[in-house]
Amino acid sequence: MTDLPSLRQERRLITSIPGPRSLELMARKREAVADAVANTWPVFAARAGGGIIEDVDGNHLIDLGSGLGVTVVGNAAQAVVQRLTAQASRFTHTAFSVTPYEGYVKVAEALAELTPGDHAKKSVLFNSGAEAVENAVKIARVHTGRRAVVVFDHAYHGRTNLTMALTAKTMPFKQGFGPFAPEIYRVPVAYPYRWPTGPDNCAREAAEQAIDQITKQVGADNVAAIVIEPLLGEGGFIEPAAGFLPTIRQFAADNGIVFVADEIQSGFCRTGQWFACEDEGIVPDLIVTAKGIAGGLPLAAVTGRAEIMDSVHAGGLGGTYGGNPVACAAALGAIATMKELDLTAKARKIETVLKSRLALLAEKFDIIGDIRGRGAMIAIELVRDRTTKEPNPEATAAVARACHQAGVLVLTTGTYSNVIRFLPPLVIGEDLVREGLDVLENSFAQAV
Ligand SMILES: *Cc1c(COP(=O)(O)O)cnc(C)c1O
DSSP states (O other): OOBOTTSOOSOBOSSOSSOHHHHHHHHHHHHHSOTTSOOSSOOOEEEEETTEEEETTSOEEEESSHHHHTOTTOSSBHHHHHHHHHHHHHOSOOOTTTSOOHHHHHHHHHHHHHSSOSSOEEEEEESSHHHHHHHHHHHHHHHHSOOEEEEETTOOOOSSHHHHHHOOOOTTTTTTOOOOOSSEEEEOOOOGGGOTTOHHHHHHHHHHHHHHHIIIIIOGGGEEEEEEOSSOSTTTSOOOOTTHHHHHHHHHHHTTOEEEEEOTTTTTTTTSSSSGGGGGTOOOSEEEEOGGGGTTSOOEEEEEEHHHHTTSOTTSSOOSSTTOHHHHHHHHHHHHHHHHTTHHHHHHHHHHHHHHHHHHHHHHOTTEEEEEEETTEEEEEEBSOTTTOOBOHHHHHHHHHHHHHTTEEOEEESTTSOEEEEOOOTTOOHHHHHHHHHHHHHHHHHHO
C-alpha cells in the first residue's frame, strides 16, 4: 500500500476552482501572510496522497507538481507516517551535535550506499537544500584552500545569500536582494534547444567555452568547486547535451576542483535512476540532496568523499536542527518505500506515458518547441514560432491556468518562464497521469 487508502484516486470537481472555503482562507492569508509568499494556485489543501490533493472544498485535484518535486513517495506514505509518528512520540529533538541518535547515522549510511561511487563516503545533514549547497561550498573551500566557485547559466541553487549568487535568474529570486556573495563565476551550459549552432555541436562547444572561461578568466587553480545540476530544475528542466557533464567532471578532476552535483530536484528516483548523474556514469566528489529525501519532511544532505568531508575542523559544520530525528525517521521510511515500490522503474514508466502523449500534442500545437527531461521530470518549452524560438510565457501561463481550473496542478518554470514541467509523485496512478494529459490537451485547445 502506498498512502491514504481512504483518499480516492480520482479527479472530482464539486465547486469552481478555487472553491468558497479556499477563497475565504485566501482572504485571511492576504491579511496575515507576507505578499512575497505567492501561490501557484489559490487552493488550500485538506489531505493529499498518491496523485491526488483534496482541497478544503472537497475537490480532488490531480497533482503533477509533488510540492516542488518533494513527494516522490507521496504526501503521506505509510512507512513515512509510521516511522515519523513513532519517533515523534519518543523524542522530537536533542540536537545531534549535543546528544546524537541512531536515525542520523542510519540516514548517513543509506546515503553512502545509494549515492554514486564505491569510495568511502561521509555525510552531514541540514534543513534545506540551500543550506546544504552552502555547506558543500564551505567544505570545498576548506578542502582546496581556494575561493572561487563556478556555476552555470540557468542554474538554481537556492535563496540564501550565497545560493542566490549561485542562482542565475534575477526575477523573482534575486531582485533587490543584493549585494551577493563574491567569487562566483557563471559559465555556459550545454542547452541543446537554444544552442546557437544547433544541438549536435552543443556539448563540445559549451564545454570548450566553459573551460576556456574558467581557465582564462578565473584560473583553474583558484577554483574550489564546480557546482552543477545534472538535470537543471528551475532553469527549465534542461538536460545538458550528452558528453558535456563528463567533460566538465574530467576537467574538475584534472585541476583539483571539487565537483559538486546538486541533485536536490533530480535525485531519489526522480529521473529513473537513484541519481541523475548516473546516466552518464558521473561520480561526483560531493552530492547534495534534499527534496525527495524524506517524504515531505525538511531534510537535506551533503554526501561525499570521506577525505574531502573530513578536511573541515571539528565543530565547523552543523546547526541546531540539522538532521532532526523526526525528519531522519521520515527519510528512512521514504527510502524503504522507494526500494519496495521500485520507484526508479516507476519513473521510467511515467516518462514513457508523458513523452509519447506530449509528442502527439506537439503535432497538434506548434507552440510546443521542445519536449525534454527524464523519468518523472519532464517538460515542454513553449515558443511563439518554432523557427525563431521566441519564448512564449503568455501561452505558458494561460495553459497552466486552464489546467488549474480543470483540477490539474501543473507548474511552470524556466529562465524565460515558458516551460511547463511535469513532476508528479512517483506513486501516482498511470490513469491519473493520462487524465492529466487529457486536461492538458483541452487546456491547449482553449488557451491558444
Ligand atoms: C529546490 C532546489 C534548491 C533549494 O532547495 P531549498 O530546500 O528550497 O532550499 C537547490 N537546488 C536545486 C536544484 C533545487 O531544485
